Amino acid sequence: MPKLILDNGGYSIKAGFSTAEKPRLIPNCISKARSERRRPFIGDQIDDCRDTSGLFFILPFQKGYMVNADTQKTIWDYCFGKDVLDVTPTETDIVITEPHFNFKTLQEAVCELLFEEYEFRSLCRTSSSTSADYYYSITEGIQKKTSCTLVVDCGYSFTHIVPYVNGVKVTESVRRIDVGGKALTNHLKEIISYRQLHVLDETYLINQVKEDVCYVSTDFSQDVEVSKKKLSENNTIVREYVLPDYSSIRRGYIRKLEETGKRAKDNEQILRLNNERFTVPELLFHPSDVGIPQMGISEAIVTVIESFPEPIKHHFYDNIVLIGGTSCFPGFKERILHDVRRDASIYADTNVFLPTNPTFYAWEGAKKFSQDAEFSKYTVSRNTYNEKGLNAFAKICDI
Amino acid sequence: MAQREHRITSSARILDAAARYRRQKKALEALEQDNFHDEPHADLVMSKKVPKFQESNEKGPTKKKKQRSSEYFKLKFRKAINTLIEEEQLENVEGPNYSTAGAPPSKLPPRSFCTVCGFPSSYNCIPCGGKYCSLKCLKTHQDTRCLKWTA
Numbered sequence: 001m002p003k004l005i006l007d008n009g010g011y012s013i014k015a016g017f018s019t020a021e022k023p024r025l026i027p028n029c030i031s032k033a034r035s036e037r038r039r040p041f042i043g044d045q046i047d048d049c050r051d052t053s054g055l056f057f058i059l060p061f062q063k064g065y066m067v068n069a070d071t072q073k074t075i076w077d078y079c080f081g082k083d084v085l086d087v088t089p090t091e092t093d094i095v096i097t098e099p100h101f102n103f104k105t106l107q108e109a110v111c112e113l114l115f116e117e118y119e120f121r122s123l124c125r126t127s128s129s130t131s132a133d134y135y136y137s138i139t140e141g142i143q144k145k146t147s148c149t150l151v152v153d154c155g156y157s158f159t160h161i162v163p164y165v166n167g168v169k170v171t172e173s174v175r176r177i178d179v180g181g182k183a184l185t186n187h188l189k190e191i192i193s194y195r196q197l198h199v200l201d202e203t204y205l206i207n208q209v210k211e212d213v214c215y216v217s218t219d220f221s222q223d224v225e226v227s228k229k230k231l232s233e234n235n236t237i238v239r240e241y242v243l244p245d246y247s248s249i250r251r252g253y254i255r256k257l258e259e260t261g262k263r264a265k266d267n268e269q270i271l272r273l274n275n276e277r278f279t280v281p282e283l284l285f286h287p288s289d290v291g292i293p294q295m296g297i298s299e300a301i302v303t304v305i306e307s308f309p310e311p312i313k314h315h316f317y318d319n320i321v322l323i324g325g326t327s328c329f330p331g332f333k334e335r336i337l338h339d340v341r342r343d344a345s346i347y348a349d350t351n352v353f354l355p356t357n358p359t360f361y362a363w364e365g366a367k368k369f370s371q372d373a374e375f376s377k378y379t380v381s382r383n384t385y386n387e388k389g390l391n392a393f394a395k396i397c398d399i
Numbered sequence: 400m401a402q403r404e405h406r407i408t409s410s411a412r413i414l415d416a417a418a419r420y421r422r423q424k425k426a427l428e429a430l431e432q433d434n435f436h437d438e439p440h441a442d443l444v445m446s447k448k449v450p451k452f453q454e455s456n457e458k459g460p461t462k463k464k465k466q467r468s469s470e471y472f473k474l475k476f477r478k479a480i481n482t483l484i485e486e487e488q489l490e491n492v493e494g495p496n497y498s499t500a501g502a503p504p505s506k507l508p509p510r511s512f513c514t515v516c517g518f519p520s521s522y523n524c525i526p527c528g529g530k531y532c533s534l535k536c537l538k539t540h541q542d543t544r545c546l547k548w549t550a
Contacts (some may be wrong), residue, residue, distance in 0.1 A: 195515075224518060
């Protein structure tokens, strides 16, 4: 019997049966468009929407936690329904991911929804980084004969740095940085609105802009110098982005390099992005640049590792795993490798692993986990839940 | 000299630390915000009987369980995130919990960037504390942002 794997993220749901090769990626939101007055779009129904300007979002997640269970239910109804996965809950075991330090009331909400509303047969609760650690340990880790992994989960709402020893999460050492893809998109939106064009309403569009043009700088001061130059003086950073008009141009794109700096065609509206391209993702490494009183990813990675005793440190430096959608920025891995190598207090082999698809890595890990011989130990059946409630998960779940 | 100082203080209102902190906090809250405009469907009067296409086929006798309304989940579980954090702090003082897991402040010195052009800057605006890098950017800053969007 296939199991349903549900990586329930703040930005997107990665859902699919354990028999599937890849999960289906569904935005975890309900969007309302100006052009379609009749109908709210649930999840990936937004792909049917022709004019995505000024979308209004209703999200089940706030700061990375599922605070709006009713919105989540609407989206899950769609995901489990005939059009998408066609799940028969009473005959299905489900694996779901939850954020670290999930609040007790919200844990209850998830269980109540899945067991009492949908009546799933059994439930396994894990977290995306735990699945990633499992996947890493049975693939890369086994070759290296290591038992320590440091998972960096850089998602939409926040970034978690989670150390694992022998597959067990070291809860006291988990650190969270309150910067994720959402803060970056909002920051980019704010800058563009101030410097060029009012786009505060266009979250969907600016998110695309961010994905298309932003990158993590591996040499910040050098990039600042280059971006200060004029275009004619060989500024290799500036890019021009053609905005969609939702009639002839459906999706925005980067203008060809040879056209950059020339006059826009009559039907084109253009954003010019210069230092924005790398100062925006820079927030991940220096949250203090906008006044968030926290250390950046690289510094936090080193601080977490340095809190362990000497012999273990080496293993952590050797096994840093990056997952989550925000780690897709070009240069992200190189920057972390560079910074961590520079700041490590000991001479250690440093190795940063970025999966081919960081967004799906946790889902794939959870899928592999569901095929593990020990898997059934980590599940709770509906009957047991009805008897014991949330306590049934006490020993087997590391949330 | 004395006269000049007098002129500066009288012409420009200088924000105190509390006001600057409020502004900063507002800017950080904006980074968390989902929507910056009103709901486009807010003024629509929806008839409750708009057919849902999924339901029509399966309205058979199989529905044995009464579905809980979305109101139920709203009442039971909808909580502001800040309430949850506060509740947890009271319950679980020792940690590890959400609050203890937050990364500590950086040990590195803060960097400063011009609020107008985004390049490294070395000056602070006297009235509001905003950063700027050149006279040109200061002018833009004074015309647009400085003391213009205080709550």
